[in-house]
Amino acid sequence: MEEAQEPHIESLGHDDENEAITESSAFVKGEPPEEDSSPPKVDSEVEILHEKVTKQIIKEGHGEKPSKYSTCFLHYRAWTESTQHKFEDTWNEQRPIELVIGKEKKEMTGLAIGVASMKAGERALLRVSWELGYGKEGSFSFPNVPPMADLLYEVELIGFDETKEGKARGDMTVEERIGAADRRKMDGNALFKEEKLEEAMRQYEMAIAYMGDDFMFQLFGKYRDMALAVKNPCHLNMAACLIKLNRYEEAIGQCSTVLTEEENNVKALFRRGKAKAALGQTDAAREDFLKAKKYAPEDKAIAKELRLLAEHDKALYQKQKEIYKGIFGPRPEAKPKTTNWLILIWQWFLSVFYSLVKLFKEKRQKSD
Template identity: 25%
Template sequence: MDAVEDHEDEAQNFQNVRLSEAIDIRELLDTSGATFEVDTSNENFENDTSYYDKEELLKCVKFDCFNAASDEDDTELGPGATPFQKIASKMINLAANGKVKKKVVRPGSGCTAPKNAVVTVHYNAYVEYGDEPYDSTWLRGYPIVCRLCEGFIPGLTVGIASMKKGETSRFLIHPDMAYGKMGCPPRIPQNAELLFEVQLVNFADNSAAEALQDLSLDDCQKADFNTILKAAQAEHLAGNQLFKKDEIGGAISKYRKAVNILEKCHLKDEEEEAKQQHMLLKLYINLAVCYNKQKASKKACIMCRSALDIQQRNAKAHFNFGRALLMLSDFDQAKHHLIAAQRIEPDNISISNELKKLDKKQRTYEDDVKKFSQRMFEGTSGKDDDPASKKCVVSADFENSAREYLTEFANNSEKVQMQLPSGLTAQEEFCIRQISQQLRLSVRSQERCGEKEVYVSKPQPE
């Protein structure tokens, strides 16, 4: 009763299996659980423990990390030296206790990253005798962006704090400064020393943002431009981090904050203006992308106009402008901006796909309007232009067709605005307005070339 059962032998009989579909982590974490379907075909499936695609692994593994542990120049260590002991012999101590060691592979420039900086880093991480990284931002396809003091194990925080922008270095980290005696099974064994190869892509000094955090906008305007620029860069990087986590509302908040302080700052010369405009261009485009994701297409249009005021030949601005206008069913203007984007980047597949989407959506829209017109006017209520008693006096067929059409529009996540057929009577328009109000849609009309146009649209996100 004092001993636990040893399942080691049983565990050795387990085999890896392939799932027929990828796991949705959100479903896995949900209290209701998740159902896995095993693919029993066994085609091209090897029962190994590799966590990454082999071709991608070959592209991303830094083989010179292993070469660093070669037998050259290790006569002092003796023949029994381990790979990490050989690597450590060519490093310097960053920590007084020797638990974080460093070797610069490619020098950077400028100052080192301050402790409260928002850093952008790529890395491969290895355990001793491991034949592949246990973690790799290169294999994931994007760097990690986070506060230096919050996002890393202690030894890596010490290491990155010693780096300059653009630098690539290796760090050997003692278990006490990593995952300790327990490790992090199955990838990181107990009491494991770790080797990191890190590239510091960029960093922004967040102290500037924190210094401006409690100041009013008027006081921010009086601050030194370099301080304002650093603060805007920090907010920009923080927004990028939130965007990658799909926290779009939080990203918008960060980008808007950076825009506000940059738009109001005082500029003393053309050099400062150029830096301001360069940063604002990035922020406007990022905001346009976020607003498009939120289906806030009108706000996206405003941001794209602001971006194009700075740089007329900007493919990203034209592309996102076209995407926003497409959601508003403004097909002609959407096509204009998408073609402008394609002229700048003719080989961009995303632009070509968006143009195909536009053509398909326009054809579908025209067919829908034609069908809707036929269905409504088959049961038309006549040409009485006076709604008089403010009652929806139309035929039952017209009301049912209008309700079905508007409900379909309200439930279509890809549409934010549509134009109604021309020739509606005042009674029919009033009926549509009543149904739209029930569905929380808005109706507006405008005159264009002497013709009345009526649009139904969804509410824009706050």
Template identity: 30%
Template sequence: GIGGMAGFGAGDDPDEWKVTMMDEADVGKELDCSRGEKKVMKKLLRAGRGYENPKQNWEVVLTAERKDENGLSERIVATDEDRIIVGSDRLPSGLTVALKTMRKGETALVTLRGHDDADRGDSAAQSGSGAAADAAIQYEVHLERIVEVAEIEDGKIVKKTLREGEGYEALEDLWRARTRVSGRLASSGQVFWQESEFSFTAGDPSLPAFWALAVVGKMKKRELAELTVSSDLAWGEKGDASIGVPPNADVVINVELEDWVEIVDLSASKDRSLLKSTLAKGEGWERARERFECDIDLQVTRGGEVLIPSERSVFAVGEERAALNEICGDVAPKLSASAALSKLLKNMQVGETAELRLDDERLGSAKHGADTRFKATLHSYLKVEEVPHTYLAVTKKVLHDPTDMFDRPNEDSLCKVAFKVFTVDESGVRGDLVEETELTDFVQGERKVLPCIDAAVREMKKGERSVISAPAEWAYGSVEYEATEGVDRPRSRVEVELELLDFVKAKDAFEMDISEKLAMQAKKKEQGNQQFKRGLYKEAVKKYEASNRFAPGDADFQKAEVPESELVEMRAGVLRQRVACFVNIANAQTKLGDHNAAITSCTSALELDRDNVKALFRRGEALLAADELERAKSDLLAAARAAPKDRQIRQLLEGLKAKQAAQKSKDKRLFGGMFA
């Protein structure tokens, strides 16, 4: 781990953290290593590298030349074969404090004041050559190497990192590792494992425990480590005579983790029946999803037989390709070859080469008698996504994705686009060019262009080019489409090559003043009315809800600079529109058959205006449809008292009476004979 500020607590003195990470700009500076006591001062002569500072019990390779005020000198040398343990008495305690602030490659002049050589117990002190306790002693220290020492399993394994690995990723379970290993007995140094290459699967339970405890999850690629392992985590009480390990033998293992193949279990039950091996890494974090069109090289083998030679093709994730399924057959119960390939592609990066191995025995498909392997390289993909709020009807395939752009139009944005519209036949083949424009602008949400274009731009970035696929009802067959006089458009499925050239976002509600909110509230309500008249009830609900979102609130009225009389009228008008929108929402929800939602919407209206006749009527209507007859009766009678001549209310009351009579007759038949 990062060893910065080793040995320091969290103090207010900036020296306490700065002294551990001094860089080139700090050469020549002297900082205190002793928390303000100035007993241990460090002057940087050459900056180090990396982030590690030595910790207690780690090991270091260094040289330290000592000079004091009386001209006495001493040279301390710790080589790779004779490393110093941090905190041992081979260094003065003050020098150890300074050492814990240094980085690999760093050279520093360390000044110790109030130093007592007797603390060291070394030959210099014992010979009487020590300086006075209050004298200043200086060491020029060069820290050559840091060896991290970690205790694992309560010290049963001691891991020394002799060479740091690359990056941050460590070996994981299931991965196939390639190492170079040597081993010797801890007691005698006798070599029982000559240095050689050794490959294994991480997590293999047949291996001694130290592999899982000290290598898997602990070592990085290219790392070299020395493991001192107690017998119970090595070859145990029996040892292994075949390799020369006696019973109950502690061992020292040197492991160099040269490389690995990443392997992931893609099976739902994690039974290792679908193992994906990464043969060459790709780039990026995003993965292909359902419908994405992937440009791949694919080879399929079974045992030693090549079912499909390596060939380049385009495959849509989630599609069932008949030719592939026919050649390979079902690779497992309820798993087609196409489904297996889709599973692999969903877990690959662009540029990655990977292999999916389907374990014939574990999958219960032993009819093949051998594992099936899919080897694929994912060169690129085109994103194919459903356009939100089109009820899965419209899709968007991205041809050009501007990676430096992130913003998208919101509702009511002014959009500038270019597009071409083509017919598509029943088999999905593109036909004639129907309409083309190099530049047109429109306000999103006003449906002045084809509904599929209007919906799709909400999901596009400036400069993006996409192909929009839409059925007739989202194109020229839509009830919203206003045909140009004298121009006949085909009522068929279409593909639209669409480019978003530019857009200006509409203001959000919080950015508007009260007059802008009032205008938007009225506009959205009118748009809802238009959608309702067209029979587009879901779209109408969205517009009415938007109208209520734009309704000014108390804070807006408090800031409004208008006469009090106008303010009262404005408040009343806003309230009327909100109530009307809730009632209209309920009406649309009733048309959609969602009676419970309609009841809730009417209740919201009545919370604002408890005597609103339309709200009582619509809630009574929804309650009647939901067979809540007593509650329906209460609402409808209240509405009838307020509007005694309303024919619709009277009709619903007649319907209520009929339902009550039918329910009474049913109850009589059901319970009539119980007490005879």
């Protein structure tokens, strides 16, 4: 694998490769939509899912649809239909949200109806009437959602897990939840080894979704350490995939998430440095590499990246030197002065003449 010489690189697909997956699941490759402040324009047929919910497919999915109590992982953007104001965008968080069909919040009833009709990998535009959204009062969390506001959702169903023996994710113990995330991580590692980067990232995203902020906030001591031992490698392996896909800004975000928990994580510093260097942020990249070197002074991969940055800086200096040389031109050379013998003879004659005049005056003064 390309990054085998990186410092403390997560063993991708190396440990417990043969462990069976105990939950049925679905996932699919995908990519984030282009950033846009307005809802997408869609020409596909309008499908009526409910008298208050319609759907237009933007991108087809595949496989089965989630059943009741399936835990779905999705990204979405949301607008108020009347004002076209975007009030939420989960893609900006770089992690999917978790929605359990049949156990969703009241304001997400319409969204859940739409998601239940989708296949893994499908992206669609949903129109949800206010009755199945934020209702008569509007949203307290999103002040720009007024009372009785119809909503538009651009939704992508990344994947879903069917319930395990009738147990919803919210009913899992901490150990079960961390274990499920770890299996997702290992699935992602196996896909990474096959260079199926998009599919691997989907598995890492779903693993991370098992350990959202609300869940992590409740953990202390050994349980938090156990969760981070799964969660942080998923972020770092996501960064490895994103670097290979030239999605450097997203890679930086994944590494920075890890560094908020472990400020001295060598792998996070190294990969963030690589992403910054690829974006031309050489000073910031050098800062990350130097900090990584502080904790792994003998690491050859870090030394190589620092050497590449030094060579880049040298080449840039030489290029700038040539540019300035072309602007101002070469410094003019001093011309040797030619000797004018006629002037020298004339100057000698004048000096002799003035000397004789001076001598004559002195003699005359003595005689007087």
